[in-house]
Amino acid sequence: MTSEPHTSHADGLTGLGVSPGRTAGPVYRMSPPPTLPADVPPVADPAGEVSAAAAALRFVADELTRLSRQVAGTASEVLDTEAMMAVDPTLADAVARRVDAGRPAAWAVTDAVAEQQEAFAAIGGYIAERAADLADVRDRAVARLLGLPMPGLPAPGEPYVLIAEDLSPADTALLGPRVLAIVTRRGGPTSHTAILAKARGLPAVVGCAGILDLPDATPVSVDGTTGVVSVVAAAAVPEVREAAARDRARLSSLTGPGRTADGRPVPLLLNVGGVADVVADAEGVGLFRTEFLFLDRTTAPTVDEQARAYAEVFAAVPGKIVLRTLDAGADKPLPFLGLATEDNPALGVRGLRVARDHPAVLADQLAAVARAAAETGADVQVMAPMVATAAEAAEFAAAVRSAGLPVAGVMIEVPGAALRARALLEAVDFVSIGTNDLSQYTMAADRTNGELAGLLDPWQPAVLELVARTARAGAAAGKPVGVCGESAGDPLLALVYTGLGVTSLSMSGSVLPAVRASLAARSFADCEYLARLALDAPDAATARRAVAGSVAGAAT
Incomplete structure (x- = not known):
């Protein structure tokens, strides 16, 4: 093994606690990204496909820019950066090459993003961290091209713990008030999920193997400090939330300089x-x-x-x-x-x-x-x-x-x-x-x-x-x-x-x-x-x- 496992604990699943706080609620997962049909249609109008892809990417950029105006600080900066990726000429050129090779717009965007993600991963460091941003650009553009619903957050009608493979910056920046906490299977302590969850004051655990094995609506408690995620009885959820509310009230009452x-x-x-x-x-x-x-x-x-x-x-x-x-x-x-x-x-x-x-x-x-x-x-x-x-x-x-x-x-x-x-x-x-x-x-x-x-x-x-x-x-x-x-x-x-x-x-x-x-x-x-x-x-x-x-x- 090259890395310490963050999979199980006497009290449940564990990952890296990256944003402190406790809460409890039912888990619900992100809606899946759009899926390309198995049959690839022929390209009858290459110029039209290139134009359609460009329009979809421009739509994504405009939407991300609009969303960035609804938030502030780090979240706004992250969304603006992702919007710039959507209209990057390098991506547009890669899409055009894929269309010339016989790929329709949605497939061309998917292939071009995969190519850029490989390049980002090879560069490493900060740039490699942007691969998740590209995936979000791809999913939004493909959904637009295929006329499918935009990928996004679930809406179960009750407060919930959001679970996902990983979250895009747009997802994390736009979390609504019903999201109690975030738990992802992937991600590290410096991921966008970690940074933006912390900025919003949401408990968060990343790198939590096994979290996606839980069925939707399973009640869990989440500790963003220790990284422990535990399945609990539904009756225990209010107790955990009440204790967490008391903790928050106590914390907000403390002011003044930091000292032991x-x-x-x-x-x-x-x-x-x-x-x-x-x-x-x-x-x-x-x-x-x-x-x-x-x-x-x-x-x-x-x-x-x-x-x-x-x-x-x-x-x-x-x-x-x-x-x-x-x-x-x-x-x-x-x-x-x-x-x-x-x-x-x-x-x-x-x-x-x-x-x-x-x-x-x-x-x-x-x-x-x-x-x-x-x-x-x-x-x-x-x-x-x-x-x-x-x-x-x-x-x-x-x-x-x-x-x-x-x-x-x-x-x-x-x-x-x-x-x-x-x-x-x-x-x-x-x-x-x-x-x-x-x-x-x-x-x-x-x-x-x-x-x-x-x-x-x-x-x-x-x-x-x-x-x-x-x-x-x-x-x-x-x-x-x-x-x-x-x-x-x-x-x-x-x-x-x-x-x-x-x-x-x-x-x-x-x-x-x-x-x-x-x-x-x-x-x-x-x-x-x-x-x-x-x-x-x-x-x-x-x-x-x-x-x-x-x-x-x-x-x-």
Whole structure:
């Protein structure tokens, strides 16, 4: 086995809990995608077929754009990106080639998307994660061409737990109020399902083998923290929901700075991509992703454009703002960069490495950040992604300070950087651990491969060892060490990180109350004990169970 199984547990099925919270309800699955007829009709009018396919793809793009206007923040950005995929000239050209080879429009779209999905998978990294987006584009276009109902969410007429093989961004972004929780057979901790479910505050479990074996209407309880999904008696459903409602009420009543029960401060910060992601009940921003300004552009945004966009976010945030410089590269290609195709882009030119051949992009971004910070008076700190060596850290810090920005940091995403954290911290003022990529690189497991979700689990003791090593280096240097990966929003893992010596946690706003409450209920000594439990475990699943069991035992 290459990955720890997430299949069964004494209490039921298990997967990766990726969005905390508890609930219960009957399961209902997504309606199946449209099926192509077995008999392929001949192509009598190739030009007409190409035109029909183009019209269907344009319809899909317009519909996704319309839907994106109904939501905000990350969900809107995700839908806009998928809409752009639907009208990508590369896809249109592939469809035309398939029609020329004798395939009708619906079949041509299906074949062309399969071709692009293979190409995306070969690229790996961020691009491979977009394969599910392409599948949604395909299903919507094929349904339009065949006159079939659009694939989408079930409508059972009662609140329910949505189960699926996987969810497209459109499905997840548009979940209605009757959806109580999400459980998918595929997916990993950084999938769109995980990120968007967390943003909406829905309990979610991914990588849950066996979930699709349950018949529709089977009542289950879902724990998005532990990843346990249990079949329950129908009479137990109201009890679970009432207990969950009491939990939510208790969490919402807790306010103020993050700290342990004995008063140790653990600032709770936000991961944001724009103003829509900012919530009032936070102590600042620990990760401001700036890629939204650069997507789908053939030329780089000007300093003025960037400064205006950054100032809008800076003005909305009370407290410090940690801005990540452009995290792009061959695994997140941006047209204006013109980067060469790479055999292994996840290990190639990405993050800070892009500045080697495009120094003006970084220089302009730093100039815009400095201008926006000066205009708003915001406390802005800047960090670079994908830093591997102390020399890179020092060069970046010099560029930040030359731009008039006083605080420079780097992300710890590469195992080599974690191992040499002491040296990096001599050059910068802070570090922030990106556990998504750190897990991928430490465990040699593609974060887009749902079959390897167990290896990508941030509870992996090897990953926790690197977090601990980095935290010790920060303590020795007297400098902050934060965590800004999705795992910081796990209420149990937040305790472990605190016990390892992490000094701040950055997460989606919807999970902040649960993390605050988790910290407030345990002393720092408790957190240190839980950290030792996790580090001493033989694998991720055992680490999670050990910590969850200890916390549950202490609460009874």
